[in-house]
Amino acid sequence: MNAPGKTAPLLAFENVWRSYGGGDTQVHALSGVSFGIERGTFTAVTGPSGSGKSTTMNILGALDVPSRGIYRFMGSDAGRLDNASRAELRNRHIGFVFQGYNLLPRTTALENVELPLIYRGLPPPARHAMAEKALEQVGLEGRRHHTPAALSGGQQQRVAIARALVSEPTLLVADEPTGNLDTERSREIMALLTALNRERGLTIVMVTHEADIAAFASRQISFHDGRIAFDSDAGAAV
């Protein structure tokens, strides 16, 4: 294992394959992908549907594991962790923001934001305090007792971002975070993400198919047919 040093990236794909099925019908979602993500960077992952960008996001977020190759996260081989260890990795180090917000229905903003902390085993008072702080950071301190149904799309996405932030993650994985929002709300969300990256040094990897949204990131990686077709920062790759 590499000791985390100045030169070691936060995470790295080393010749990662992800295949489904077997024999003649085997399909490769990823075919030998390699790249590294440095701490504090903001990367946009683009590509047409079926290009492998979603699979990449799932492996990055430790929801999935490579069929072959190595996914190194903070120096350790995350692809070889068991289910429970990956759950803990997600809980401690990874925050998710989804296109469809994925908040729990009929559950208040505050309770939604607290959710990751419940699985960390924190007692209620500590959870409340941290969740309120996270809601303040996304400018929703006045909506803590609203359920998703009583919030606009933009507000729901802010709650989702607060939920991702509350566990003070190392990596924020955003999957089409503006996909369900109008231009105005999209810009607000992107401004929030950019600020988190610049001011707090949060590492962000964001999947999008919109060029103007991708433009907010400092690096672009484009996928095609399970391979990297373009990387604006090719020199930094493994």
Place this chain on the structure above:
Amino acid sequence: MFLESVRLALRSIARNKMRSLLTLLGVIIGVAAVIALLTIGGGAREQIRAEMAGQGSRLIFAFAGMVRDPASPAEIKVQPLTNEHLMNLDKSIGQHATIAAQAETRLRVSYGARGLSAQIRGVSESYFTLREWTLKRGRLLSPLEVASHAGTCVIGSKVAKALFGTENPIGARIRIGHPHCRVVGELAPKGASFSGDQDTLALIPLGLFQIRISGRNELAQILINAPSEALVAPLKVRVAEEMRRLRRIAPGRNDDFQVDDMAEYMRQAGSIIGNVTAILGAIAAISLLVGGIGIMNIMLVSVTERTREIGIRMAIGARQRDILVQFLTEASVLSLLGGLIGIGLGLAIAWVVTAFMNVSFVPNLTAVSAIAAVSAMIGIVFGFFPALRGARLDPIDALRHE
């Protein structure tokens, strides 16, 4: 974490009140049946114990038994007990135990124009010492009255009510069949019991019964009161031996009489109650099983409905174990709730039934807590498969689920 699961479970149940209630019906009915049966059965047992204490667990009964004549098997002969048996038994074992006898028949008891059919019991001198008697007013028959075949009687509460209404019967002359007798005491009501109606009764001296009513020196029963419970068994053997001798039964021939004791009656009654309770309990257990399947079904529905929620929880760090615990908790909280409702319903049913049966209402706390635990267990057992199914979901598929 666990408290969190309980809170979540209650919330989820509250969101689907109607569905939860319908699901729980099986468990509720099962638990209510079990609790009602146990409580009613327990009350009945308690009643028997109380009667035993009242009537004496040391009592031994001897009475004539049926015997088939090997020569003509169709003919059943009953050789009744007589005063001679009583006297001889008294002679042989009277120094060890109190011996009494009774003769019985049903006759019309009347006072003026009013009358009713009652059990008439002729009793020997020591009869009243063998059982506890509670008088409403007056007194029991004195030994002198019994010995002198006096025309006096003690009447049961129903007889008193039928003949005298609310008036005091003491001193009144009533007719028992033909002969007259003077009422000296009225018994307190005993209520229906496992030994039958004890209130439609008149007690008269044995001699009066045999001379003026039956015209025979026959006895229905000889009662022997053992000095201690430990002596009941040996005394029974002794009585049986004595009876065989008195009735000249050749060795190898069957007894033509029976010797029982109170404890045995109570055991028999208790075992009948036990069997009935067991059979009904088995039916209740089947109902619980059906209830459990209902819970399994609704938990499968719940897991499917909340697939996306499971995906979200897993994405933000819930382990498989956390999801398993969440749904297991929900299932057991659900079935525990059913159990508690069932316990309440069962106790209510038992309360009504015991009131009607004139049996004491004694909730069995051990059984109640056991059944509460069992109903929570039902949730764990039948909720396990659905919960496991939820826990084993792939987070990516679960998140994609609409």
